[in-house]
Amino acid sequence: MCGAFKTGRQGEMEMGMGLFGKLFEKKICSICGGEIGLLGNRKLADGNLCKKCAQKLSPWFDERRESTVAQIDEQLRDRERNLEELRGFSSSRGVGEGGRLMIDEAGGRFVVLEDADDDLLAVNPDLVSLAQVERVELEVEHISHEEKRMIDGKKQSYEPPRFLHYFDFWEVITTSHPWAKRIRFRLNGPSLPLHAEGIARRQPHLDAYHEVKAHIELPPAGLLADLGLNAPVELDCRTRQELDECDRCCEMHALIQSLLDASWADHKN
Structure with missing residues (x-):
């Protein structure tokens, strides 16, 4: 009984260590390929996004978690074009x-x-x-x-x-x-x-x-x-x-x- 109890405790500890290890697991940004730091990951539907790339998204965009890597990549290309057009924007x-x-x-x-x-x-x-x-x-x-x-x-x-x-x-x-x-x-x-x-x-x-x-x-x-x-x-x-x-x-x-x-x-x- 003591052996079984010890094995169960060991299993729980190993599971806990596994979850803890995943927290510190190295993640790569699906857009720029850069390494994502601790707590810096922004989840996508099928990938990861670093904080720097996330800051380039539209200030009015709130569907990031449901977006695919391809959709985010398309938006960031549009955002670059948008910035160039803004340089010639004139408000009346x-x-x-x-x-x-x-x-x-x-x-x-x-x-x-x-x-x-x-x-x-x-x-x-x-x-x-x-x-x-x-x-x-x-x-x-x-x-x-x-x-x-x-x-x-x-x-x-x-x-x-x-x-x-x-x-x-x-x-x-x-x-x-x-x-x-x-x-x-x-x-x-x-x-x-x-x-x-x-x-x-x-x-x-x-x-x-x-x-x-x-x-x-x-x-x-x-x-x-x-x-x-x-x-x-x-x-x-x-x-x-x-x-x-x-x-x-x-x-x-x-x-x-x-x-x-x-x-x-x-x-x-």
Whole structure:
């Protein structure tokens, strides 16, 4: 019995050593042929990709694990051509503060930087034809944070509770581009605070997505007025300025939609 027990333990140890050895097993990049360091492997459907080659992929590409070596190789060749074309890219219109959409209206194409401060050639964003645009949408993310006051050195809730709301406005462009099928970037810079007054200040939840989307189709009467509140809303100077920022993001979305629609129609004809 003791011998059998020892053999079983030995088997477990050998299996463990085998798995441990595989972790440190030398892997080769299926694209460049270079050796992949520890924790540097990016798995493909039928091979391996090193970190350096992975960084050359489209910033909007999220199907790497399902891609074959041949597909990744094709994309990287396209990315080299894309970089050369970017050197001659000239933007006639630009929209966005967090991210940045830049349109070449004459050339019928556009690029998007996820961060407006990024260097165009360093990031090498995909040049997308306006004819490849399938849909333009606005997504609004909303979070709320309870405001508290200091009483005797401790944070305590107001009576009734007060909430500070934050909004982020995301532009989502769906395309038929092979590597940039879904482009999502933030229109605003830092998250936009909203110090609501009246009943809105006491609501921990606001149906931001549907209501703000509907706001785009309404006259600019102010964001809070369009939230379907059932009581009068008082706006101080600070709140009005914050609403203006939210409204401006809605206007940027409407501008992007109109620019892409108009340019697409021109190049279709």
